[in-house]
Structures are given as C-alpha cells and as structure tokens.
Amino acid sequence: xxxxxxxxxxxxxxxxxxxxxxxxxxxxxxxxxxxxxxxxxxxxxxxxxxxxxxxxxxxxxxxxxxxxxxxxxxxxxxxxxxxxxxxxxxxxxxxxxxxxxxxxxxxxxxxxxxxxxxxxxxxxxxxxxxxxxxxxxxxxxxxxxxxxxxxxxxxxxxxxxxxxxxxxxxxxxxxxxxxxxxxxxxxxxxxxxxxxxxxxxxxxxxxxxxxxxxxxxxxxxxxxxxxxxxxxxxxxxxxxxxxxxxxxxxxxxxxxxxxxxxxxxxxxxxxxxxxxxxxxxxxxxxxxxxxxxxxxxxxxxxxxxxxxxxxxxxxxxxxxxxxxxxxxxxxxx
Amino acid sequence: xxxxxxxxxxxxxxxxxxxxxxxxxxxxxxxxxxxxxxxxxxxxxxxxxxxxxxxxxxxxxxxxxxxxxxxxxxxxxxxxxxxxxxxxxxxxxxxxxxxxxxxxxxxxxxxxxxxxxxxxxxxxxxxxxxxxxxxxxxxxxxxxxxxxxxxxxxxxxxxxxxxxxxxxxxxxxxxxxxxxxxxxxxxxxxxxxxxxxxxxxxxxxxxxxxxxxxxxxxxxxxxxxxxxxxxxxxxxxxxxxxxxxxxxxxxxxxxxxxxxxxxxxxxxxxxxxxxxxxxxxxxxxxxxxxxxxxxxxxxxxxxxxxxxxxxxxxxxxxxxxxxxxxxxxxxxxxxxxxxxxxxxxxxxxxxxxxxxxxxx
Numbered sequence: 001x002x003x004x005x006x007x008x009x010x011x012x013x014x015x016x017x018x019x020x021x022x023x024x025x026x027x028x029x030x031x032x033x034x035x036x037x038x039x040x041x042x043x044x045x046x047x048x049x050x051x052x053x054x055x056x057x058x059x060x061x062x063x064x065x066x067x068x069x070x071x072x073x074x075x076x077x078x079x080x081x082x083x084x085x086x087x088x089x090x091x092x093x094x095x096x097x098x099x100x101x102x103x104x105x106x107x108x109x110x111x112x113x114x115x116x117x118x119x120x121x122x123x124x125x126x127x128x129x130x131x132x133x134x135x136x137x138x139x140x141x142x143x144x145x146x147x148x149x150x151x152x153x154x155x156x157x158x159x160x161x162x163x164x165x166x167x168x169x170x171x172x173x174x175x176x177x178x179x180x181x182x183x184x185x186x187x188x189x190x191x192x193x194x195x196x197x198x199x200x201x202x203x204x205x206x207x208x209x210x211x212x213x214x215x216x217x218x219x220x221x222x223x224x225x226x227x228x229x230x231x232x233x234x235x236x237x238x239x240x241x242x243x244x245x246x247x248x249x250x251x252x253x254x255x256x257x258x259x260x261x262x263x264x265x266x267x268x269x270x271x272x273x274x275x276x277x278x279x280x281x282x283x284x285x286x287x288x289x290x291x292x293x294x295x296x297x298x299x300x301x302x303x304x305x306x307x308x309x310x311x312x313x314x315x316x317x318x319x320x321x322x323x324x325x326x327x328x329x330x331x332x333x
Numbered sequence: 334x335x336x337x338x339x340x341x342x343x344x345x346x347x348x349x350x351x352x353x354x355x356x357x358x359x360x361x362x363x364x365x366x367x368x369x370x371x372x373x374x375x376x377x378x379x380x381x382x383x384x385x386x387x388x389x390x391x392x393x394x395x396x397x398x399x400x401x402x403x404x405x406x407x408x409x410x411x412x413x414x415x416x417x418x419x420x421x422x423x424x425x426x427x428x429x430x431x432x433x434x435x436x437x438x439x440x441x442x443x444x445x446x447x448x449x450x451x452x453x454x455x456x457x458x459x460x461x462x463x464x465x466x467x468x469x470x471x472x473x474x475x476x477x478x479x480x481x482x483x484x485x486x487x488x489x490x491x492x493x494x495x496x497x498x499x500x501x502x503x504x505x506x507x508x509x510x511x512x513x514x515x516x517x518x519x520x521x522x523x524x525x526x527x528x529x530x531x532x533x534x535x536x537x538x539x540x541x542x543x544x545x546x547x548x549x550x551x552x553x554x555x556x557x558x559x560x561x562x563x564x565x566x567x568x569x570x571x572x573x574x575x576x577x578x579x580x581x582x583x584x585x586x587x588x589x590x591x592x593x594x595x596x597x598x599x600x601x602x603x604x605x606x607x608x609x610x611x612x613x614x615x616x617x618x619x620x621x622x623x624x625x626x627x628x629x630x631x632x633x634x635x636x637x638x639x640x641x642x643x644x645x646x647x648x649x650x651x652x653x654x655x656x657x658x659x660x661x662x663x664x665x666x667x668x669x670x671x672x673x674x675x676x677x678x679x680x681x682x683x684x685x686x687x688x689x690x691x692x693x
Binding site: 042044049052237243245248252289298300 | 394396403436440460461462523
C-alpha cells in the first residue's frame, strides 16, 4: 500500500492514462468541449427542457449505432437499418390493429425485425453476396414493403399512457433506453464469447475459422442484433412523435448511425470498435444539431456549419490521438 | 483497442503535456466553433426601434419549421418571411427536415420551444405528430400558426396556405372539362403527405361527382425531380392510351410537361396540367405543352405568418391570427408570359427587389 501523499498523483496519472489510452475517451473530450461551448454561448442550452430535447436528438441514433457497431466490428455493414426502423413500427401498428395485446405485439414486431436481420445475414454469409449489396437490396425492398402496406400514409401510433411513457413518450424514456442498451451491449462485447468472436471474425476471418469459430453464425447473429435494435429504435420514435410514418428513419438515420459509430472509433474495415464510443459519437452529432438549431442557424447554412463542425471535431480528435501515440503509446486506434 | 503498454515513468513524464494536448484540442475546437457560429449572431435579440407605427419591442425571433427545407418551392416563402421580417424588424429562422422526416421536424419544433422563441410557423405534414408540440408551445406562451399544410385537430391559431382539398376539387373539374372521357393519370410525389394528398383526393372526388366515364390511375412518383421525371416517362411508355396527364405537386407537374414535350403528345391531343410555377413548368406552359398550372402563392405563405405572429405578440394575443387561403390561381398559356418576363422574389426566380407593372 502506498502512502496517501504518493497515491494522489498516481491516481490522477492513472486517470490521464485512462483518458488518453482509450480511443473513445478522446472523442469524449470533443463531446464535452462542444457541450461546454454551447453551454456558454446559448442561454437555453442548459435548461431542463433542452436536456430532454437533446436526449431525443441522440437516443435513436445511439441505439441503431449500437447494433451497427457489432456488425461493423465483424466486418459487415447494414444499410437497411433505416427501413427496418420504419417497417417495425408499422408491424406493431397492424398487430395491435388486429387485436394483439400491445406488449406481445412489440415482441412479435421485434422478432420480425430480427428475421429481416436473419435474411440479410443468410444472404450475405451463405450465398456470399457482400453485405453492402445485400442490405442495399433490402433497403429498397423494405421501403417498398412499408409504403405498400401503409398505402404511404402515416397512422396513429398505438398504445395506452403507460406504454407510451415507457416506450419513448416519457421525457427521458428514449435516452434511458439508449443508455441502458449501450451499457448492456458494451458488456456483451467486452465480456462474452459472442463479443470476443465478433472481434476475432472481423480482425482475422481465416484465422477465426481455423480456430473453430462458427464465423457465419457470429455474423448472422450480429445482423439480427442490428435489425432488432433498429426496429426497437423505430418503435420508440414512432411512440414519441405519436405518429407512425412510412418515411421515418430511412437513409438519414442509417448514415447518422454509421457516422456515430465511425466518429466513436469503430473501423469501417472491421476488427475494432466500441458501443460506448458510438454512443459518444451520437452525442457529438446530437449536440451539434441541437446546439446549432437553438442558435438560430437556418437550414441552408446549417449543413455548411454542421459539416464543418464534424470535420473540425474529428481533426481535433485525430490531433489528440496522434499526440497520444507520439507519447510512446502504440496500439490500435 | 488496448493501449496499455508503456512504463509508469513514461506515464508521469507525459502526463502534463497530455493535459496540454487535451486543453489545446478543446480550445481549437471552441475557437473554430465560435467562427462557425458567427453567421447566426444576427439572430440574437437586440432592441428594435419599433417598426412603423408600432411600439418598441425586443427583436422578436420567429421560427419556420419546414418539411423540405432545401426544396426550391419554398425559396419564395423564405423571401416572403424575409421581407415581412425587414418590415417589422424581426428575425426568422428556417429549419426542419430536408426530406419530410416528421421526427426531425418535431425535434426542430421542440428545440424552438426550449429556445423560447417568440413564435412558430409550422407546415403540419402529419395528422397527429405536431399536436403535442403545438400545445406545449401555446402553454409556454409561444403563438403557433400553420402554413402550407394543415391538419384538423391541431391547436394552431390559424392556417395560412392553400385550401388543399378545394383546390383539388377545382382541378378535378378542370380535368373533366379537358378530358370528358377516357383514361387520365394523376401523379403524386409522396402519397399520404398532408400537403398534397388532399389535392388528389379532391380531384378524384370531382371526377367521380361528374359522372363522366373517366378512368383514372394514381401514380406515386417519389420525392426527387430526376426520379419523378423517370416515373412519369415510364408510365407513359406503358400506357399509350392515356388522354390526360395531371399532377398535384411541383416536381411531378414539371415532369408531366417534359414528358408531353418529349413524346410530342400534344399532337395526339393529350391534355396536361398540375401545380406550382417551377421555371420549367412555366416555360412549357407558355409553349402550350400543358393546359394549366395552379399557383398557390408560396411568397404569401412566408409573409403572412410573420405578420400574424408579430401582431399576436404585440397585442398579447388579443388579435393577430386568422385563416388565410393563399389561393387557387389557375395560370394558363396567356399568363405564363407575365411570370416568365418578370423574374421576382414572389416566384423565387430572382432575389432582386423591384416593382412589377401589371400586364407587363
């Protein structure tokens, strides 16, 4: 046991080590800097009401990104998540419309989302179509399916008061779901065989296969996870805005989720990434969108500023990371 | 993911400079953001002189939540809001979704409410999604009016825009005049959207009510102009017996005119028409490729919300809002020239402020 006087600096050294040693914590620095910036420049940014709004900017993206992270680590990608997002909410609507109790309807809707993931996974791993193409196909297919079954019309989201409050309608419900799922999935990724195999398959496919990992099953499972989470996020959002819209989600949420994952340190090439990192990535995007809207930036300049801010934020992130490496810290990003 | 090598000595040696790196990175980010944020500085409230006869007020900020913020149709709407803002010494923000994503619009509206803006104008493109936010805004004392699209049951104080169903009925009557019998196509960009679906419903009602032997197909064309053109083109190729091509949104209308021109369908007596005054639509209307287009005066949909919100604000809600039908203006070959010869802020075809003499 070291004496207390010596323990203090070593504790802070350990914190600094932790802060810079982990990839996702350098993007956390960027997120905090952004938060502080808006806190100091926009009066209402600190209000409770805005905290709730900020949560709605982040929640759905973070949940979809969590599934995408598993898939991206194992070397695949799912472009159809935004369409699963819209379709699952409609499945829920049609089931409750047919008299199925709502909780059972949620479960069946999520199972149907998982089945879409199963389809994506089987086409990719068994037939051998690249996941980019497979899910590009289901991207259009599912969009058409949603438009057809809905006649292109939005409908009222079903559910009583308690259901609504728990599944996205309550003030912090969406963001709490997001945080809970992110923590749980981070544990799965770091502490279970599923997580370990996911890294192994993405890092070295041949080696994993020779080591006896059922690589196809690992990937299929990740496709199913990504679809299920996208479906769940779709339900949360449909409940929150009280309307189930066939154009909800789409390519917008898909790009945001992939962006959040990549900003949070997940490699597009596979083999590396964390769910927490993607969550922080979603926070960065959410803070930028919320903050600039509060500042009164209009639509035309908004994309200009958002794009610039993402580039600056990522450049700062790289700068911090590079410094860490120069300081003698090797290792993968 | 693990970077846990390196000796303890190395850690403490690097500790201070690493902190400096963090601080440096953060400072660079904040500086860059401050530079980015400058463009919105003028949105900050500053004391106004009091416009015209009106009392001195803080510089009110009104927010327009739109479903397709970057669509060219709404350029004149933004000019209208800009001109009214200059007149009344107020500010406005143009925000929402680029592709009719309702959740994104709800987020934008909620952000406006938490930002304590002075008034909100919202295009209500969903039957229910905006009811909650509208009530929340009104409870917070923020007046809300709808423009361009509206839904029954929303608590907004007034609607400023076209009476969509009625305009559809009028268009349907015009279709019956032009094509008394046979097959017609009705094109719609995104079925179910509250800003266009009522028009097609109205047109169908008028066609049915006429009792004429008219067959109609309703065809979805998609939200992007290139896609819309291809869909209309494809429909024509598969349906050569069609007697009339009509559309209920700007992009589809332009596409109808282009397809009629491409296949010289006027020679076969095919009729055409639709909505809005995109430059290409007007050009082809003047060239007699279609029979009419309906102008819903988007400039006014930006101008009057600002005026109504302003008066509501200064009167403490005693007065200010009222329903406003921005119109049902059939533009034909004869009027198209006036539009073409006078690019203006009213049509979004020119940024310049100028006086246009009637008939010129």
